[in-house]
Amino acid sequence: xxxWRIWAAALILVFAAALRIxxxxxxxxxxxxxxxxxxASGDWLAITAHDRHPPLYFGLLAGWxxxxxxxxxxxxxxxxxxxxxxxxxxxxIGADVRGQRAGLIAALxxxxxxxxxxxxxxxxxxxxxxxxxVLSWLLLLRLLARPSRWRWLAYALSICGLxxxxxxxxxxxxxxxxxxxxxxxxxxxxxxxxxAGMAYLPWLIVVLTQQAGFLAFGIGxxxxxxxxxxxxxxxxxxxxxxxxxxxAAAWGAGMRDLSRHPARWGALxxxxxxxxxxxxxxxLAPLLAPRVLIMLVPMLMxxxxxxxxxxxxxxxxxxxxxxxxxxxxxxxxxxPIDGAAAIVxxxxxxxxxxxxETGWDDNAAAYEIRRLxxxxxxxxxxxxxxxxxxxxxxxxxPPAAEIAAPFQRVWVVHWLTAPYVRSYxxxxxxxxxxxxxxxxxALPYGADFGAPSIYVALYER
Numbered sequence: 001x002x003x004w005r006i007w008a009a010a011l012i013l014v015f016a017a018a019l020r021i022x023x024x025x026x027x028x029x030x031x032x033x034x035x036x037x038x039x040a041s042g043d044w045l046a047i048t049a050h051d052r053h054p055p056l057y058f059g060l061l062a063g064w065x066x067x068x069x070x071x072x073x074x075x076x077x078x079x080x081x082x083x084x085x086x087x088x089x090x091x092x093i094g095a096d097v098r099g100q101r102a103g104l105i106a107a108l109x110x111x112x113x114x115x116x117x118x119x120x121x122x123x124x125x126x127x128x129x130x131x132x133x134v135l136s137w138l139l140l141l142r143l144l145a146r147p148s149r150w151r152w153l154a155y156a157l158s159i160c161g162l163x164x165x166x167x168x169x170x171x172x173x174x175x176x177x178x179x180x181x182x183x184x185x186x187x188x189x190x191x192x193x194x195x196a197g198m199a200y201l202p203w204l205i206v207v208l209t210q211q212a213g214f215l216a217f218g219i220g221x222x223x224x225x226x227x228x229x230x231x232x233x234x235x236x237x238x239x240x241x242x243x244x245x246x247x248a249a250a251w252g253a254g255m256r257d258l259s260r261h262p263a264r265w266g267a268l269x270x271x272x273x274x275x276x277x278x279x280x281x282x283x284l285a286p287l288l289a290p291r292v293l294i295m296l297v298p299m300l301m302x303x304x305x306x307x308x309x310x311x312x313x314x315x316x317x318x319x320x321x322x323x324x325x326x327x328x329x330x331x332x333x334x335x336p337i338d339g340a341a342a343i344v345x346x347x348x349x350x351x352x353x354x355x356x357e358t359g360w361d362d363n364a365a366a367y368e369i370r371r372l373x374x375x376x377x378x379x380x381x382x383x384x385x386x387x388x389x390x391x392x393x394x395x396x397x398p399p400a401a402e403i404a405a406p407f408q409r410v411w412v413v414h415w416l417t418a419p420y421v422r423s424y425x426x427x428x429x430x431x432x433x434x435x436x437x438x439x440x441x442a443l444p445y446g447a448d449f450g451a452p453s454i455y456v457a458l459y460e461r
Contacts (some may be wrong), residue, residue: 005100009107011090016087020080020120023187025073028341030334034364037075040065047117048204050389052214057162066299072371078174079127083120086127087111089134091300095307096255097267105316106305109215109247110298112323115238118331119294125165126291132162133172134298136260137270140176140189144266153368153412156192168292175274179266214389225234235279238290238331239300241323241426247304250319254307264306271303274407290331295424335415337365339440340454344411345372347436351406354379355421357414357453359386365413378407382420400424404459414455415442422457431461 029037039047040062047056061078068074090110095103110116119126139155159176162169173193182184207215226235233244240247249317251271258268275296282288308316337358344354354369354377362383370377380403385395400421406408412422425432437457448450 001366004102008104009088011399012091012107012111013084014085015081015108016120017085019111019117020083021073021077024076024080025071028074028334028336028338028368029123029364030332031360031364033366034361036061036123036125037065037070037367038363042280049210052211053125054164054203055165057128057159060128062124066385070367070371070375075123076121079122079124082127082131083107083116083406085296086116086120086131086134086189089131089138089206090301093134093138093141093267093299094302097264097302097308098137098146098306102302102305102309104305105299105308108316108320109241109301109304109323112320113241113297113301114323114326114328115241115331116297116418117291119291122363123334124291125361126294128297129162129166129169130294132158132165132169133295136162136172136176137267137299140179140183141266143188144183144185144193145187145263152188152192156195156199159193160196163196164203171274171278172295175277176266178273179269182262182265182269198208200370225286226282226290226293226356228283228288232279235282235293238293238329239275239296241319241326246315246319246322250304250307251300252307252309253311254303254305256344257306257309258303264353265376267302267306269298270299271301275300283362334443335361335364335454336443337454338439340413340415341372342363342411343438343440343456344369348373348377348411349409352378352458353404353410355403355412356381356383356412357417357420358424359415359417360384361415370415382417401430404430409435409458409460412455412457412459414457415453416449416451422455425457425459432459433461434459442444 036058039051039058044058044062045055048058062077064078065075068077087107087110091103091107093103094106116130119130121127135153136158139151139158143155159169159173162172176189180189183189208352228235236242236248240251255268255272258264258271273390278292278296279288308319335358356365356379358365366377366379366381369379382397385397387394397420401424403421404425410425412425416421428433435458437455439453439455441452442454443452446454
């Protein structure tokens with residue numbers, strides 16, 4: 001019977017891999033993914049030190065990019081790997097806490113939940129955050145159950161990885177701290193925290209001296225923030241998937257099941273206390289977004305596995321079927337810049353210049369255009385002249401004539417921002433003539449900004 005269940009776990013991993021790999025190459029990079037690729041292609045440590053993120057993911061992406069290449073699928077495979085390991089770790093926690101059947105159901109939910117699939121593809125650090133979250137819970141629960149030096153070391157490394165990946169990982173540590181208060185063996189875990197804190201000290205100095213001003217620019221200012229209470233149902237649907245009431249009911253049953261035995265209260269805090277606490281905080285401050293909620297999912301699935309472990313198999317099958325059958329939610333809207341890139345590629349000639357006036361989407365636009373016309377294409381991104389931090393002044397733009405001067409033919413891709421080089425070229429100054437102009441669709445993303453199309457034009461002199 002145990003062997004059969006191991007084979008079932010392996011099939012779930014194959015299923016999870018299929019969901020994550022199929023279609024991973026079929027959609028363009030969005031704003032922040034473009035930034036990730038740009039940062040990984042340069043001095044990622046210095047870039048992140050002057051941004052508002054820890055450096056671990058970007059260093060891993062830089063190494064992975066050198067090894068695997070720069071195709072969309074290659075870049076997304078790093079997050080896919082994180083996601084598959086997370087599914088396996090969810091299975092292991094569920095099996096440890098409430099048996100093999102609970103572990104299989106938890107892993108199946110983790111494999112199929114649309115939000116978990118999405119963040120196992122995105123070229124951002126949220127897949128790694130999810131992995132460290134589930135590994136830290138697995139290692140903590142095992143350390144508390146049977147302490148050993150190797151488990152101590154593994155747990156210390158996992159929480160160090162957590163805080164070197166994203167600052168929101170501190171909420172996971174707060175929940176684990178609450179679990180430690182209920183354990184008599186907390187000394188092992190607390191000393192692991194101390195070791196991880198010492199390893200984190202060099203970056204903490206960077207945070208305090210270089211990032212503090214930027215960190216004040218919180219998540220509430222970003223698109224996609226789930227403001228409560230009006231977005232409570234949206235948050236629930238993301239966490240529990242299609243027909244969220246079944247997932248929520250199973251979660252409630254799992255909460256009741258785990259609360260009956262003190263040895264399981266650590267898992268209860270991770271799968272119930274952390275979501276409730278974070279959503280309660282979201283009522284007071286706009287800090288919730290899908291990318292924050294994703295760190296709740298692994299332990300949430302463990303609780304659901306505990307809730308469904310004694311339910312009829314068909315009930316768990318219906319829930320997973322609804323996860324797959326329900327229309328996939330738009331977790332992260334993105335500018336369809338690949339359409340504009342295809343227009344440029346159709347008429348591009350060696351020696352042409354490409355000038356991007358797409359604001360913060362310049363990095364993603366540059367990636368999509370280079371993907372079609374070659375890595376050596378001459379692309380000028382005006383993003384370099386925008387304020388890179390809220391506390392920094394803009395860099396003065398050079399004269400538009402100077403930007404266009406190196407080229408005889410130049411493409412302008414413009415969206416949302418005030419036209420600058422485009423206006424100069426349209427004026428006919430210095431002998432420039434517009435050869436053609438096309439508007440590529442920016443919908444549905446562009447509708448939110450009142451800019452439904454991307455302007456693509458070729459000029460010659």
